[in-house]
Amino acid sequence: SLTIGIVGLPNVGKSTLFNALTKNDVLAANYPFATIEPNVGVVGVPDPRLDKLAEIFHSQRKLPATVDFVDIAGIVRGASEGEGLGNKFLAHIRESDAICQVIRAFKDENVVHVDGKVSPKDDIETINTELILADMQSVEKALPRLTKESRLQKEKAAVLAAVLDAQKILEEGRTLFSAGITAGTEQGKLLHELHLLTVKPFLYVFNVDEDELTDEAFKDEQRALVAPAEAIFLNAKIESELIELDDDEALELLQAMGQDEPGMATLGRVGFDTLGLQTYLTAGPKEARAWTIKKGATAPEAAGVIHTDFQKGFIKAEIVSFDDLVETGSVPEARAKGKARMEGKDYVMQDGDVVEFRFNV
Ligand code: GDP
Numbered sequence: 331s332l333t334i335g336i337v338g339l340p341n342v343g344k345s346t347l348f349n350a351l352t353k354n355d356v357l358a359a360n361y362p363f364a365t366i367e368p369n370v371g372v373v374g375v376p377d378p379r380l381d382k383l384a385e386i387f388h389s390q391r392k393l394p395a396t397v398d399f400v401d402i403a404g405i406v407r408g409a410s411e412g413e414g415l416g417n418k419f420l421a422h423i424r425e426s427d428a429i430c431q432v433i434r435a436f437k438d439e440n441v442v443h444v445d446g447k448v449s450p451k452d453d454i455e456t457i458n459t460e461l462i463l464a465d466m467q468s469v470e471k472a473l474p475r476l477t478k479e480s481r482l483q484k485e486k487a488a489v490l491a492a493v494l495d496a497q498k499i500l501e502e503g504r505t506l507f508s509a510g511i512t513a514g515t516e517q518g519k520l521l522h523e524l525h526l527l528t529v530k531p532f533l534y535v536f537n538v539d540e541d542e543l544t545d546e547a548f549k550d551e552q553r554a555l556v557a558p559a560e561a562i563f564l565n566a567k568i569e570s571e572l573i574e575l576d577d578d579e580a581l582e583l584l585q586a587m588g589q590d591e592p593g594m595a596t597l598g599r600v601g602f603d604t605l606g607l608q609t610y611l612t613a614g615p616k617e618a619r620a621w622t623i624k625k626g627a628t629a630p631e632a633a634g635v636i637h638t639d640f641q642k643g644f645i646k647a648e649i650v651s652f653d654d655l656v657e658t659g660s661v662p663e664a665r666a667k668g669k670a671r672m673e674g675k676d677y678v679m680q681d682g683d684v685v686e687f688r689f690n691v
Contacts, residue, residue: 333398333399334398334399334427334601335425336432337457338453339444339456339457341441342433343436344432346537346567346570347432351372369402371401373397374394375609376598377609380394380611380620383611383613389614389618390615392617395607395620396598397598399597400422402426423530424525430534430535431454431535433537435536435537435552437539450536462504465496489521493520496511496526499511500528505532507528512530532556532604533560533601535564536549538563542563543563543589560603560604562597562600564594568587569593608622608624610685611684612685627678628676628677629679629685633647646688647688648686648687650669650683
């Protein structure tokens with residue numbers, strides 16, 4: 331499955347956040363036999379539609395989609411120079427499918443900042459500079475080979491052109507992601523063989539003081555720093571306390587802070603979206619469940635997420651949209667009102683599809 335690597339300077343609250351992530355009981359509660367790597371935190375993607383489905387189908391349990399966050403040791407200035415930890419650090423980021431930067435905004439005299447002052451803007455620049463420098467090295471290493479190959483192989487000329495374009499962007503001090511180049515774009519595909527870091531989608535978690543959680547002007551300022559990446563604002567210390575509370579108490583504490591959901595839930599939702607994922611839904615008396623697929627997945631691909639045999643023997647998918655299901659109250663009623671569709675193997679799954687697959691075994 332896809333993973334999001336958590337990076338950030340030392341002392342910004344990564345461990346605090348990660349502890350809250352791992353204490354989050356979404357996996358332990360639903361998959362008691364799952365083995366979880368110690369450096370992986372699994373977050374549920376909140377989906378109120380599951381509550382409604384469980385009601386309609388009298389499901390015994392609800393299984394949300396999840397996102398895996400991987401704790402990557404603290405980045406330091408000079409990581410791109412490849413000394414010891416630096417190398418290992420970059421290798422871990424390379425294995426991640428998205429990069430989540432934790433940025434310190436909270437002020438606390440007792441917590442030392444590595445650069446002596448709290449400045450989200452400077453910290454973002456420090457981290458991005460290391461990632462950009464690492465990419466520039468990959469580019470420089472590949473260029474002589476690509477130049478040679480492009481003389482003999484026509485298709486390599488396009489790769490070379492894309493790499494030279496990328497080099498320009500990096501030299502301007504910009505990440506490829508911020509220039510609109512991601513793995514799915516034409517440019518991104520041409521760059522694939524270089525395994526660059528800054529084509530990965532970025533996501534920013536600002537670890538803020540409590541009063542900043544509702545400070546819209548402050549938040550807009552931070553959002554502008556990281557656009558087009560998403561920004562999430564939370565207080566890691568409070569998040570780790572919320573985990574210990576029961577739902578009612580947690581809700582009360584959240585409301586007192588002007589929040590409608592825990593930062594953890596926001597992180598799950600935004601992280602999932604950043605990875606380019608979406609869900610479809612299934613429901614029955616056993617469970618109401620959100621299944622994870624890539625955006626743009628077809629019906630047989632979606633079936634394959636449940637079981638590879640479902641994909642191989644795929645015949646049709648019977649689909650009712652969540653809204654139609656709620657309106658009609660049941661699948662038979664939806665059928666009677668012409669709201670159930672039979673879709674074939676070319677159908678592209680839509681968000682909110684409630685599905686039952688028909689397949690040969
Ligand atoms: P890491 O080095 O990035 O993993 O940072 P830690 O999670 O170890 O946090 C460093 C210090 O900052 C610890 O003493 C934490 O208790 C403290 N800390 C973390 N988050 C917050 C926060 O939101 N507010 C305050 N005041 N302190 C925090």
